[in-house]
Amino acid sequence: MFQFTGVDSLNEYQRKVTHVYGNEAEQMRFKWIYLILLSALAIRLYYIFGNSFPPLAEDAMFYSKMAKQFLETGILGYNSTEPNSFVTPGFPLVLSAVYGLFGTAQLGFQLTQVAFSVLTIWVVYRIAQKYLSETFSLISAACMAIYPGFIYSNGLLLTEVTFTLLLASFLLLLLEGLQRGRSSILIAAGVLLGFSVLVRPTPAILVLPLVLYFAIQLPSKKLVFRALFYVGFSSFIVVLPWWIRNSLLFGEPVLFTTSGNNPLLWGVHPYSIGWENTFYSIYLMDTTELERNALWGDRAKEMFLSQLHQAGFIKWFLIGKLNAFWRIPWVENGEIAHMFGKWRNPLHLLFVAGGWLGLMASVWRKHAIAWLALVIVIYTIMHQIMLPIPRYAYPIMPYMIIFFCYGMSQLYDAVNKGVTKENRHAL
Template sequence: MNTISPKLFPTYKKPLFIMLILLIFALAAYLRLDFLVSVNHHVSHDTLHYDIMVRQLLEKGVYAYKDTQPNAQVTPGYPLFMAAVYKLVDYQHHDPFPYIRYIQVGLSLATLWLMYTIARKLAGSTVSLIVLLVSSVYPPFIWSNGAVLTETLACFFLVLYIRLQLNAFEKKTRTLALLGGIALGLLVLTRSEFLILIAPVYVFHFLWKKELRLTIKLLLFTCIGMGIVLSPWVIRNMVSLHEVVVASTQVNPFAAGTYPNKNYDDGLVDRHGKTQMEVAKERLKVGFTQHTWQFVKWYTVGKLKYIYSNMYFGSGHKPLYRVLPSPLGSLLHVALVWFSPLALIASLRKWRQSLTLLTLIVAVMTVTRLAFVPEYRYNYTAMPLIITMDAIVGVAILRWIWIKLSKSSSNSQKGAVSYAEPNGKS
């Protein structure tokens, strides 16, 4: 498998390597568990509505978000995960939120392991250890475990999907493509915006491999895997709502994204008697024709700044759990984000390689999210990929510098020897 970053250091002896991995995982587990038990966790607006929704589902059999009549406002991945935990812990007598948080710690650690295996497959042991260490102490990956929200579960399914998709591309088997499709389906049920991934991923595969039959075969089985997972949801929507809904019907994130700098009272259009979608479409038409520069700026650098400028804090907690001494946590996030464009460009210099899949997913999801209201939480699922890309390219750059310095030092020593020999003879 192609890699952008050959090994920088000699291969570790196996016992030492295993010990380093275990120590990093022990650190990661300690930080996550210590965080859960040492702070007071806030319960967000979305979590409160999820709780009402799940209780209504369990007690009345009605699947509806912010309503008492069936709807498809949100996909069922996280609500069903919550419902399963509620049932297991007897939610009428025990608070289910602490149990959900502890399960999310397990998912977070599993995500770390998947990130480690992806990095090792792409770039070897040195990079994989760096990815594992950075991810174990990156503050949002710890804070998110306290939030009863989709981020931790979605991140797990995304990294699982990437791991399986890379294996499917490498081994070209139907089974791996099917499993990749199942993982992608579970991801879509958790966060519907990821549905868009399947098309660009397989366009990339065809451009990379130039094997149309292979691409079609893998795509077909990936679609079958997705279909197995998504079909119950689609059928439910056809029966209950009398419409075909593959993802969700929520319009608010798209409509809210049409307000530059989140100024929801700018009075750009008359909203009276109109649906959210009608208002959103009218705002886009008026905005891009009459306030072109403002809207172009908002839908590019404005939203990018909102999405990536700050870390995701989960649903909030008190007192602030400083994973790293202040301000190292913020500096780590800023460094990762600002280095990522260089990593992206560097990875595209030789784009016919597995690393490009990560670059593609970051680019596609970033562009997709520019259509919606920007939130810091949107950078959360991109960060495992950004950390991996940054580590691979960063180590490659260090290796290049090391080779240049070594050659320069070697040439200098040779020059000194050849200069000294004539003097020695005279």
């Protein structure tokens, strides 16, 4: 059985921190994180100011129009002057807030995302610190600092950078809340969960597996129920206005969006061939949003069942989707994604292959870090069912990097152990 190795009280936590950072040598090591964060900031600023970005297109253009429209009229409508629920409101509201503060030029939001990206590195470093030595925690931060996908994404007006920060922050505060048993931290975790769901609904699917995992692993069932209450209630309060708005708009509940079946429809087209024709044949119909979403779902189910007997479809569904999801990093625009271009694919494959090996080793060894495997595995399965493109693997790459560093730490320990044995025999 896995063992949860979190601290049980604030005092114990403080003693551990004092133990780690109590001497001058350890304090010097601690300062390395600031150097890594400053380097990450410099790399991202160099990338933003060193490129001329093309005009916005597709999703980015529609998000930008939606944010501007909200500032002018208060209407949340994706690619429409009428209110709709085609996408969740979190990202357009963040974008509109930045537009309101800094103007509507791309640069203002790009620099905001640079700040989000650097902050994400620190958050993931804090998660890594709980399970890895300081050296390997710093290595995980350094890997994130130079991972090309985490650099390129700052130039794009898309959800990934914002969502990745919110998801990582939720996971960190959830862990802190469970370790320290403080209601305020669990409430903050729930607020972040609610905001992350409003940016992209996928975290809602992660909640139940995480609850079940901690219910099994934690000795205090009371703490699990407290966490479930505080996190659930605070996230509910955050999402509630969206549910009320949708109920008033449509006359019936809409949990997240009226386009939820679109990824399902896309996912039943092997290698995405013919997807656009199927999508637009329904999208252009004279139907309501809810009817259109139902038609997408019906068509996805029909196509799935009709292809189940085809060996090519089964191969795509079981192997092709995994390959499409993990094989290459997310690169939205190859013309401007040149920084570390030669490293891009090899570095990605190294982190992914090493991350999966580290993940499997953590499960095999029943290490406490294995709870993060749930995030990666559930997310991967979810996109095996829906749409498997590298863009949707982006938010869980930080945890792949943590598992890559965990695997390296295990290898390092094994080598050191072998060297020690050899030295003993030599004596």
